[in-house]
Amino acid sequence: MIAQVPKAGVGNAAGRMLVRGLGRALRALAMLYCLGLVILAALWLAGIQGIGLLDLANIFALYLFAPLVLIAPLAWLVRARWLRAAAVLALLAGVALFGPLLIPPSVRTTSGAPLRVATVNLHYELAAAQLPGLLGVIRAQRADVVLLQELSPSAADLIRRELSADYPHQALEPSTSFDGLGVLSRYAIETLPHTEPLAAQLLRVRMPAADVMLMNVSLASPEVKRRRLPLVGWVPGMRYDVGKRSRDIDRLLREVAALDGPLVIAGDFNMSDRERDYQRMAARLHDTYRETNWGLGATFPNRPPFPLIRIDYVWGSGPAVPAATQVICGGASDHCMLVADMQVGAT
Template identity: 35%
Template sequence: MRTQTTWRTVLTVLAYSYVVGLFGWALLYNIVGDSWWWLFLINSLAIYLFLPLLLLPIIILVTRHHVLWLGFGVGSLLWLSFYGFFLPHTPPVRAEGRTLSVMTYNLLRHNLDTPEILDAIRAADADVVALQELNGTTAAAITNDLRGEYPYQLLEPGADTSGMGIISRYPLQSITDMNLTKGLPDGWVGPPQLVEVMFFKTRVTLLNVHAQSTNLGYGGNVRLNPANIEESVRIREEQMHALLEVVAQRPGPLLLVGDLNTGYPSRAYDIIAEVLHDAWHEAGQGAGHTFPGAALPGSSRPRVFGIPLPQWLIRIDYIFYSDHWQALDARIGPWDEQSDHRPVVAELMLLTR
């Protein structure tokens, strides 16, 4: 009898502590965002904070502390406010307009398995493909082997992680207006590509970005440097604000895609989502996690005591779009099994006005 009472007491204390902790996290996130390094890490994995919520009804029945139902209810509302898009939803009613499919894919600069990369791009069958960490070997293969499917190519390979590229079935043209790009800060993993896609008779602005990363060991054992983490968060938020300044100067149809190196929820994400729409939130199903993937040499998949963390913990690759579009579908694209990212593909309809 005493043992049962002890266990009930322990469960009760744990349950109340969990509810208070969950509410405390939500309050801190809304007040300070990612300003503290440890809070940034928690925010990046916030989806997992809600897993114990599934056990709360059982604990309530065992402990008979019915006031915890209030905590369960409010916790469920919190989950819905952050992750309600996980729930199955009917496809959006199709408006009138032409459809454009877009893919973003961080290839991993050390990835030299070009046949698998090309197969993944072909299988995705997107009209426009934005690439990050594009190396020279892959760029040459794309030029030689995909010119028929993607006749319009703007490839800027790099010897390090800075390589960027866009290939398209529709005409592409770089936007060289320095007034648009002069305000972009430093710190990008790869320099943003700003282009126009001639989609039938409509000029579509496309931004392909690879934002500041947070160094947690870059494929080795996790190493936490609080100052560096907080600095990377600050730089990334500055980059998001700068991107919106570019967006504000391009009033027509616009797409912003790429590896933002920030999870959901995060302040960097919120900055973009205040103006643009997240295709995954609007038309995707499930978590849509894109990182970390393969644990090959050069991968950023973290390790703990030499053991790689589980795959696909967070979502850091995005397709955002302006009000001129409607998202019809968003999905994880074919993976080449070599990159530490998975691609994201979205089907977007350009609305007639």
Template identity: 30%
Template sequence: MPFAPHLAHLSWKSMLLLFAYSYLAALLLWVALHLLYGDRWWWLFLLTALAFYLFLPALLLPPLALVTRHPPLWVGFGLAAAVWLGLFGRLYLPHSAPVLANDTTLTVLTYNALYHNTEVERMVAAIRASDADLVAIQELSEAGLHAIQAELSTRYPYQILAPAENTAGMGLLSRYPLTPLPPSEFALLPLSGWVGQPQLATLDYHGRQVLVLNIHAHSTSLGYGGPLRFSPAEMEQSVRQREAQMHALAAFARSRSEPLLMLGDFNTGYPSHAHRILSAAMQDAWLVAGHGVGHTFPGANIPGSSRPTVLGMPIPQWLIRLDYIFYSAHWHATHAEIGVWDQRSDHRPVQAVLVLR
């Protein structure tokens, strides 16, 4: 009997240590699988999509080390912290401004406006508030087209608008001369599988020809606003198709010598394998000049939104980052931020300030 309290104390200590070491083993196993296999399996894809949240239990390790008086847990915490810093640390560090000979900036915006959003005046207000020089729109509707032409033609005299009666609509708006390129320029890009067919154009930026590519990549359906559901086979197929698209975009980037911008809804999170493929050829403006995780999805829970529900309740907002601004080595990003949200789209816009070297 005198030993019962001591045995009970050891039992709780053992349980806490079991939890701590099980978590560390699972976290390090995910890191190894992510590095070796990318998003090969549906469950690994989901874990990586929510990678930021996998590190939250690590915050319990220091108090557990103190409570259990088990110093090795500090080593485990250090390992978890090192991995987190490698993936996300730069997003919380101050960015040093580069010394550039050219101080002329180009502000660009990417914006999935949600096809089902009927309050297009909110979309117009969000674009106007950005004061961007170049705007890439995904899911452009006919109503959105008419609103843009009526309200933004003076601000953006150069427009390439391709609305659709579904989520395939695309659009480019510019203060600088914008010229669409013929289909022959798309030779390296797959012609199918995109939510919206990519738009490729040249931008006459102070006498230099800049390539602009507006992207809406293949999506992974988790319910499209209804109950959360998924098919492992369909999910893995969508991941493979999106990775093929990123390989094509990376090959396209390497084949061009002009300054290049890729903007859009890439339907992949960070640090996904698809992101790794494209970022090997292009710079992600948010990683260079953004602050915080920059999550852009899911947003509004209105009819037609892609924000799924669980037990009748919509999942939390802003869980992952799907919207990106990528640029070639000709540019440098000095600032990136989340744009004004219209309260209706299931995405938030992203904008960046770029300087041509």
């Protein structure tokens, strides 16, 4: 009589083989993920830019590293030496990329006339019922000047009615699209002509102690376009195009070079602080948030659970230097507000 292997034993053996195979596959995927992060970090740290998808991934680099929170401890629980090594390398790459953001800047002692600047994108599609709450957030900051982007006609009308007592000097240029701009000021202002074609306002603010030039900016958004791939055809989302914005920044920097004295530039730049265009700006101007604060400083989108990237900025030039900054995420706009305390005529 021939003995038969119990079916349960065969099933258990097959199950164990399946689990082991799945475990090996997951470890291999985790190791490839960690090594991929290391390669990306090396490219970014080497300053390699201008490759569309690489640049787009760089904007959200921090979130690409988020799974390491789970993978790194699990690597120590499994007997996989290579996975542990890959996880350590990925963690070191993350520290190299983002560690400097966690270091508070050194305290700078300056003297000059104080000027509080607030910038906020109003999101021109806001319903009329949402605007009063947003204006309340603006008023609560007690800023000396407020720079507005995406200013709609209905928002401009409400501002004239509700904020004229707080801000008697106004330069409002509303629009039914994304390009409406406005400036509110406690001090007298003078609108000035541009030397370059820019979607911006240029004004002189006449403070009691000194005049300061003010530029309110709304730059072109990058475009995520399709690209034709060999043997595949047109594939959407394969091309990250910042050409329009880069040309805007060319014009902006030329105009800045032609201006003398203290200058504050603020607005919606549609640019993260991990892009080449940001580096061009930071090489010429004071990034008020980065020079006075630590952390991401993310301003967009103003939605739960938290903003993801920083695209709203206040910059200083010449004897207009930052003393403090804060990000305010109240109101119904899709952007958080950035408030910067400046010292004008600082020494």
